[in-house]
Amino acid sequence: MNKKETVVIGFVGTKLDNYRGASRWDKWRPSIALTQQPDLTVGRFELLYNGSVDNLISQVTDDIASVSPETQVVPHALEMADAWDFEEVYGALFDFAKRYPFDPDKEDYWIHITTGTHVVQICMFLLTEARFFPGRLIQTSPPRAPASNTLGSYTLIDLDLSRYDQIAQRFSREQLEGIAFLKSGIATRNAAFNTMIEEIERVAIRSRAPMLLMGPTGAGKSFLARRVYELKKARHQVAGRFVELNCATLHGDGAASTLFGHIKGAFTGAAADRPGLLRSAHKGLLFLDEIGELGADEQAMLLKAVEEKRFLPLGSDHEVHSEFQLIAGTNRDLAQDVAAGRFREDLYARINLWTYALPGLRERQEDIEPNLDYLLAQFGEENGQMVRFNREARTRFMRFARAPDALWTGNFRDLWASVTRMATLAQSGRITEAIVDDEIARLQRLWRPRAGRGADGDVALDDLLGEEAASRLDLFDALQLQAVVGVCRRSKSLSDAGRKLFGVSRDAKTKPNDADRLKKYLARFGLSWDRLSGELSPDR
Template identity: 60%
Template sequence: MKRVAIGLLGTVLDRGKTPDRWDKWRPTISLFQHEDLLIERFELLFEAAFQSQAQQVAEDLRSVSPETEVRFHQIPFGRDPWDLADVYGALHDWARNYEFDPENEEYLIHITTGTHIAQISLFLLNEAGFLPGRLVQTAPPRGGKRTRHHDPGHFTIIDLDLSKYDALSTRFAREAGETTDFLKSGIATRNPAFNQLIDRIEQVALRSRAPMLLTGPTGAGKSQLARRIFELRQHRGGLEGNFVEVNCATLTGDTAASALFGHVRGSFTGAQKDRPGLLREAHKGLLFLDEIGELGTDEQAMLLRALEDKTFLPVGSDKPVKSDFQLIAGTNRDLRQAVVEGRFREDLLARIHLWTFALPPLCERREDLAPNLDYELLRYAETEGRQASFNQEARRAFLRFAERPDTPWLGNFRDFNAAIVRMATLAPRGRIRIEDVDEEIQRLRASWQRPGVPTPHSSAEATIPLSPQQREQIDPFDRVQLAHVVEVCRRSTSLSEAGRELFSVSRQKRAITNDADRLKKYLAKWGLSFGDLGAFKH
């Protein structure tokens, strides 16, 4: 197989035109002076401004390795060679357009030259598979000097097939787990679908600066997740700016564009001084637009331009300003339906839905309630400065209620958090008891009732003359049956009358009927009697 090297021009280390250039170590030249490393072709990458230096290096390279073919590739790194996104993007474009032939050629990627940003980009492209092959690193001889015919230093070939390195693989797996734990605020969530979703979000957050769209019902955790993504990117992704959050439902009328894009003094009544706007505040940071579906169509058009051009016009200004921010949008609406109805721009939706992640409601993550309960208690302690905890009986009772299939959690984590805060606040000496749980369950059920809308707890179930704790210990199947029995008993004048109605089918098959006794025994099973049900007395 042919051996092909790919490398960046070292604008400092490879520099030299005078004869004494051979007295110093130049990494690109030295790569071709090792007798045990024969290279048939060299792909030399450089910026247009260094064309003459690239020509000089190519000439010197041919003098030490005449069998090597040198090919030139100009790479437009952009205005800032230290901007990771620009440099990575330019090298990524080159790699995507290069015709690799791995069946007939093996590739070495030289990572000794170029800026640190360029070297990191080559490493990332190799790791991601865009630059197939192995990395090669060169180093000077001791003292850093050499002559044309003496020690060229040494080289090291690095294979990024981490499956060969168990220790490294284990370390990367652990670090990946720590990252996803960070996005989950350290909560040991158990729902497989949610955990897979967070894994995907973590991958995108660290590899892409494209907009992200978080969908899901109100209270599902979109705002908190957006902030954690920002903090992750601050630590690992190089974000330098601020986290700016705004609920688009609060941006109404003439002030919406001003709040987002700023305005100049005198642009409208009340504009007594310049206002920078939230987009400029998010420069080099992250902008979270929650409920983006509530944004007006004019503001949608301005936002689209800001996303595509990184520029926009403040209200009343004819001079564009720049803001390079990453956008995370949140919504609890179906934006596709909003497009059909003409309330949301289709081109803006196309721009922001490249990465769309649907956060499930709490009712679809009931196995995560227990770990979230512990998290909410920790958060309460941090916020309020005092500890709170459940006694064992109370914890079991609350989780039994919380995890029931018919507990709706209409407000999702907002309801859940509010419940914990209320119980912790009212608990004597910070110890949540069974009676505190019973009181909170009644409060939650009342808050979920809607006029004219039946719920499981607005039916006869809620009128069973047992405490909430006792009702929670009855299977939902039995609870529905018992509720019906209670309803029949309450409208009947006697135990026998209620029994005749309840056993109207089976009693026809019995030679001896004793409906009252059957009903009495059924009620006794739940610790009830006919008199406990407030039945009519004559």
């Protein structure tokens, strides 16, 4: 097999290579010295230069020919207006690398870095590291004692070799730390969940684009949003605050003002300027939980604010500026809301970029135990007492926790509550079988399907009608009523809700008075429009 030809790619040194007269042979000239090394044979030297340096190039070419006749020198002019501008230099070198007919099977490439313009050196390094220059770095340095020789020394640097691997390993260690941080150090075992968290880590560190966290209540959306913020902060990605709002708590006039602020006198009761949460989140992170509950006007304003980083506070003629990163949370299917006309398609498109569906506890049963241990340890820390399960008690609890009738409807919130109860009742830090049995019974009661109890995101009829009245409804009626109340809550007026609910028969003009129809339907359950529109959404 023929030995591969060695090709050096290097920038001419406008200072160090540029000595004139006979005394130039007493100087260390990096490009020439590289071809003079007794143990190196350079077959070709791709000599890059910039600007009008023809004399320099011909002298270097001639000098290399005289000291190393086997080296062919090929000059390449690179266009760059300013050799101190990173973008210019990187761009010119990048274009050169793209054009150059690399043939790594036949040739070895050494990318020459040395003293000289650091911008060039850094760009050479970056392009080699990213494999746009498919070769090794060759670093040359001046002779230690200037008088001793003019050859200096060189080091070959293979960025793929172990020594540099350690640098790469440090990066991956940092990444692992980031992932562990997002999971609060809980050694989760669910593969899909772990893959998702790994990606979120990468996105959190590199992107300022919106993120959408979906998942049932208690799946950890709010928790993760805050962790993402803290990770970004630790990596200097955000300077501002973490601002959090559950959109389900917004109602009427106050909604827009809470988000976008208002000026004094914007409406009755606006006694002073209010900055609004978007502005409070300037250069920070805004977490809008239950974004599906946002009203139509607020959705439109939010879209503009996300896209243009500007918005109008209520009553103001002057737009204000805020750069915030948005994380949205939802336990509803926003795509379905878009299809049903309840959520703006353009806003959905804007936030549906990094979308993650957090699984509920039942979808990641293998993670119940590590989370249980985490919560126990946390309880111990907060209360100054270590709490442990008896062995049999633990087995019993875990068997139940993974059984099909363990619904974990509130997910981690239920697990947290359960651990808190058991740990509190544990005498001298021991959770016994008796405590576990009681707890299992309590959880079973909690999860017993009842007509009045809404599933995730549903209207809780218990709160609306009272537990007693709700329990007397057939499941069929309860489900219908929940859906109807849901539409009412998302509507501006009784007529608006009526139009939505009876749209089909209205168009067919069979029963035109849909507001009246709705009013009568609600009255059957002792409910009125005023009551529904004034109600706060239930917040578990």
